[in-house]
Amino acid sequence: MTMTPSLAGAGLDALNTRVQYDLACLNIPPTSWVPERTADDGQSVHDVVIIGGGQCGLVAAFALLSGGIRNIRIFDRNPAGLEGPWLNYARMETLRSPKTLPGPSYGFASLTFRAWYEAQFGTQAWEALDKIPRPTWMAYLNWYRQVLKLPVENDVKVEHVTPEGDLLRLELSGEGAPAQTVLTRKLIMATGREGTGAPKIPGFVENLPANTWAHSADEIDFARLKGKRVVVIGVGASAVDNAAEALEHGAGEVRFLIRRQQMPLINKMMGIGSFGFTHGYAGLPDAWRWRIMHYSFATQTPPPRGSTLRVSRHANAHFHFGCGVKSVRMEGEEIVIDTQQGAVRCDYLILGTGFEIDPLARTELAGYADRILLWRDRYQPPAELENEELGKFPYVGRDFAFQEREPGSAPWLGNIHCFNYGATVSLGKVSGDIPGISEGASWLAGAIASNLYREDAELHWQRLEQYDTPELLGDEWAASPLPDQTANA
Template sequence: MTQTSISPTLAGAGLAALDERVRFDLACLNLPPASWVPSRTAQGDRHVHDVVIIGGGQCGLVAAFALLCGGIRDLRVFDRNPEGLEGPWMNYARMETLRSPKTLPGPSYGFASLTFRAWFESQFGTAEWEALDKIPRPMWMEYLSWYRQVLALPVENEVNVERVTPAGELLELTLSGPGAIQETVLTRKLVMATGRDGTGGPKIPGFVEGLPRTAWAHTADEIDFKALEGKRVIVVGVGASAIDNAAEALEHGAAEVRFLIRRAQMPTINKMMGIGSFGFTHGYASLPDAWRWRIMHYSFITQTPPPRGSTLRVSRHENAHFHFECGVEATRMEGDEVVVTTRQGEVRGDFLILGTGFEIDPLARTELAGYADQILLWRDRYQPPAELAHDELGKFPYVGRDFAFQEREAGTAPWLANIHCFNYGASVSLGKVSGDIPGISEGASWLAGAIAASFYQQDVECHWQQLNDYDSPELQGDEWTASPLPEATDKTRQGVAQ
């Protein structure tokens, strides 16, 4: 069936016309509204921001837009990367296209004019949209840059948040980097929109400890693929990032690439795609702990396969080799050669790439140094039956519906409720609403609503006073004339007398 253009009047009209449409849509809904949150100062006359967001990628952008739409306007967004390099898309993401279907609304927050489809069709037309299969990765970054620009989101680039320190009811952030115009800022709420590694970091297996750092890299690292021309490359793992990095090495002239795969066979079914629905998005977070654990455990053990296109990108090279049941047991150097011992024997190469993903470990976040061990984790809250034991799942933070961290011991770290984990770390608690494209707008809506509710409750006395002080008259006094009652009839008078 032929698709209908999302906006026939805008198809091929260009971004300027789409920009006008976005502004019109927002104006029709009176968005963003004026701020309703009382301004605060502390420690003398230091200004206190309502919200600071760490991360200017897709999560940080849609979170900022959601907060602005809710009238929470005193916010700042810090990203450590230069403009145009936020998130993984132009850094360590090396796939040719996104896995997600092109039709997903993504960070549009309910606005058709803010979808990738509207952005694409406005420039290339409906026919090109219908011909498009998957979204090219660099094009997704272009779209996000436009999203930031058309909404005038307050992202400050090249600003790194070094440390977060509780300061009474507030949080103090220590900043660094070329874009930092202050050394510290105060905020009431902090949103960690820090992506896949947002509550931990790259997973580095212990078997590389004896190797020089020049002999290996993680897929999240900057890798000089040109230097791999003519080299023998060993890749540990067969997930999406392992596949994409192997493809880059092969396309840059690697002599060979050998995948060392622990599993006996390639995973082929993306189980989580089979249950995605409005019901799952909104119902998962309310399930009992046992059900949430069971669903995520199943997702982890079945493993998400790499995309078909990415896998074909590798396998079209005759010098790509997939070795199953080859879990790594040890590594060593012999001269300039990397020697990997597997369950099936030794593999020799010139460079090792770890496609081992990311680990959840709040203690690894330097911003939270000194109190990360006070964050409630799933292993503190729920003990699964033996057959569902999973160490990695147990390390995920146990966050509330507002994405906020919770205390491991009540009363010991109340400020944790002001730090919102709007990243991959929240997925076991809340599902796929704080990182993955399908549910990101729903997650941003939950986040903004929860922060708004918290502010209103904290400031209720101020709002009560505003209610009492409000004196703008709706009526001026000249809209009516008072009239006396008509004279009572004889019958009425008799009734009163009786």
């Protein structure tokens, strides 16, 4: 499927028409085939609820609708247009991913970023574009949601999920939340980078006043840092982007305190990205999957070149390697950081320490998160490959569903699908990163369809038996006897 060249520069109305034509040609969405269900109290039951209306939630919803699973809802805690990190805590100027990746297009050329961009700005502008500006990507996702009419309900936070037999009951809050709880058969946690955990907060900030530090995922008033001495812990992409924001808002100086001895230079996972890796990784033995992810974590992903140059062009930016933090304390209004190379004083501290995987940190799963099977429960690596962080990742199946640590103790966990960063060690980069997100959504929708059909097998059998619409009316033929065999002898 290719974009008609005449659509380049023709505007979004023309592209929208093309998208609707493509969908009509493929009969998307088809009629729902999932039997309707009501609870014992008469409340309607949804087939699937998706937590998160960012790129993962959107493409998951489109995949489900494309497969005829139509009784779905999507809840996002943010206002419309602010789903995901792009206009919240993401602070890079451009995306790292190449502009040519199909992303959440789900195999439709008319749904790619390129089609959307060319329709508005033309082919020359597309050719001139280097990396995708972050706000532009968010504008594209907003269009994707609108043109596909995806039912995102904003300002709705899922507070807790409670199992009720083979159903899940969702307690909701927020300005957009419905008055009553919601029942669903399947739940997809499309909750992004922090989807199975929380920001990683080192213990050394415990005694610091709350107004002296922030995590890179927090809302930060960078204007308040003008003229201030800022220290950034770490040198990953988010650390570098936050440092750049501080410098561009007039920070007096920014110092990176970096535990490792040198900057990582090579994005190892980018080097092996392929159709084979996307589809083959999940089928590898545990030992191979652990080995690959351990190597990726050990070598680390460097910050993008553009982001790093954005920082280093400031003369008051300083990179200190081999400078791990030993302790932190306040002296008057100064933060004093004792490092492996001596003391550093600053006015404000930014933690570029990323996110940790910890299902117990998710309030939605409170009360039973400790029953989720983790990698450390399933696989014991050799001593040279031990990694506590990897061991905390949930061990999910090909359907992205949580599994029980003790079989039979929490069977409802199989109805909660981890379509976020938490599935990375089990399934690879198909539940968050732009390159493999459509493939992941296809796996997810197919698995949920299979599970729903199997659970309703008796009802589908009844439909088979009861189906009585004839294709033939009986007047299409006339019966005739065999010819007389003896007469023909």
